[in-house]
Amino acid sequence: MLEVNAPIGNIFLDKGFDEIKSGNFEKLKISRMELEKRILRRKGDRGTDVGFNLDPGVKLRHGDVIDNGNTKIVVEQLPEKVISIRLKTKNMVDVMVLLGHIIGNRHRPISIQSEEIVFPIQADSEKEVFTKLFHNIINHIEMTVDERIFSPHSGADVHEH
Template identity: 75%
Template sequence: MLEVNVPIGNIFLDEGFDTLKDGNFERLKISRIELDKKILRRKTDRGTDIGLNLNSGIKLRNGDVLVNGKNPIVIEQLSEKVIRVRLKTSNNKKVMILLGHIIGNRHRPISIQGEEIIFPIQADSEKEVFEKLFHSIINYIELTVEERVFSPHSGADVHEH
């Protein structure tokens, strides 16, 4: 078993990993929740047994390179169900405040991309729950359920229920 304590870089954020962009690496597919774990044991897509025992202060990210050498291993975050909320009219402060308040009361991590707010869900049926929660502003927003790699906004560190 290969034990890893710290990633050596990230294929999306750091230079020097151009040779890996052609897919010449092993993949360690893990969920967003598992990215927060300090100790984890998994197998790569090619069967290499990996034991993560991360140093203090290290948090894995999608694209992190764990081993440099003949068989580099790259973290591949699994996609998950999310709700994408798009504002139909921009700069409506009341709608934005209520939207933030309602999502915040559900303790969901969020990602803000332009005029959209994205947050994870467990099942498609949660769309109905949020449509009811957003009843007072539903005419000003558009809700879409999709599957994607979700990265929470770094300043929105919340605990999920």
């Protein structure tokens, strides 16, 4: 078993790993919730058994690279269901405040990407719940459900319920 205390870098952040992006490498697929754990054991897609006992303060992220001595293994976050919301009209401060209030009351982590607010859900049916919650502003927003890799905004660290 490969024991890991910290990744050696990230393919999206470190130029030294550019050759890995186009190469043939092992992937270790992990959910966002598992990325939060310090102690974790998983198998890569080529069978490498990896045990994480991360040093204090170290968190795994999508694209992190670990080294098993022979080859590099890349941590790949699994996509998850999310709701994404866009304003139909820009600079509607009252709508933005209400969106923040409603999503915040549901204790959801959020990500703000360009002009889009994204947060994870468990099932497609939650779109109905949020449609009802957003009833006062529903005509001012576009809401879609899809699957993607979700990374919460670092300043909005909340506990999911």
